[in-house]
Amino acid sequence: MSDIVNYNEQTFESIKHINGNGQEFWHARELQFALDYSQWRRFHDVIERAKIACENSGNSVEEHFAEVGKTIEMPKNAQKEILDFELSRYACYLIVMNGDSRKEVIAVGQTYFAVKTRQQELIENYENLDEDQKRLAIRNENSQQIISGGGKECRNRGLQRLCDFSKQRISRAVWWIRGKRFT
Numbered sequence: 001m002s003d004i005v006n007y008n009e010q011t012f013e014s015i016k017h018i019n020g021n022g023q024e025f026w027h028a029r030e031l032q033f034a035l036d037y038s039q040w041r042r043f044h045d046v047i048e049r050a051k052i053a054c055e056n057s058g059n060s061v062e063e064h065f066a067e068v069g070k071t072i073e074m075p076k077n078a079q080k081e082i083l084d085f086e087l088s089r090y091a092c093y094l095i096v097m098n099g100d101s102r103k104e105v106i107a108v109g110q111t112y113f114a115v116k117t118r119q120q121e122l123i124e125n126y127e128n129l130d131e132d133q134k135r136l137a138i139r140n141e142n143s144q145q146i147i148s149g150g151g152k153e154c155r156n157r158g159l160q161r162l163c164d165f166s167k168q169r170i171s172r173a174v175w176w177i178r179g180k181r182f183t
Contacts, residue, residue, distance in 0.1 A: 012112050028085035036105050050094035064091040
């Protein structure tokens, strides 16, 4: 049986941190285990590939992959300083895109960081939209929640048939709106 049921949005939300400026970040050492990498050297290779992708896309590597030291406890009360990174959402996205695609949690991570990045873009651009565009953005977000929710909310209220019909209609409307927006 697949372990994918154990991986969901909470896998990444639970290790997210917020700095003093209200910006989200993730520690690479925590993300390493969330993405099912047992060895740092293998995960560090993925980080290096993601850094190259970041640089090639014209973004600042230092801004998205901030090197930080981390002190760990060693035997006999000794301590050791190890390398860690504070990663932006974009850095995490690049990491999962460069990760081992055979791992199911990588697929979940790709979806999570792509969706969260898009949501942040929408939030940042929301104020620049006119009223019609704001209304369409809200409808699209609501429809995506209904579609991704699998009808659980509707089943709980005994409205499964209505929910199924609504999901089909919303899916078609979203498809049509997206097509019109790019033509």
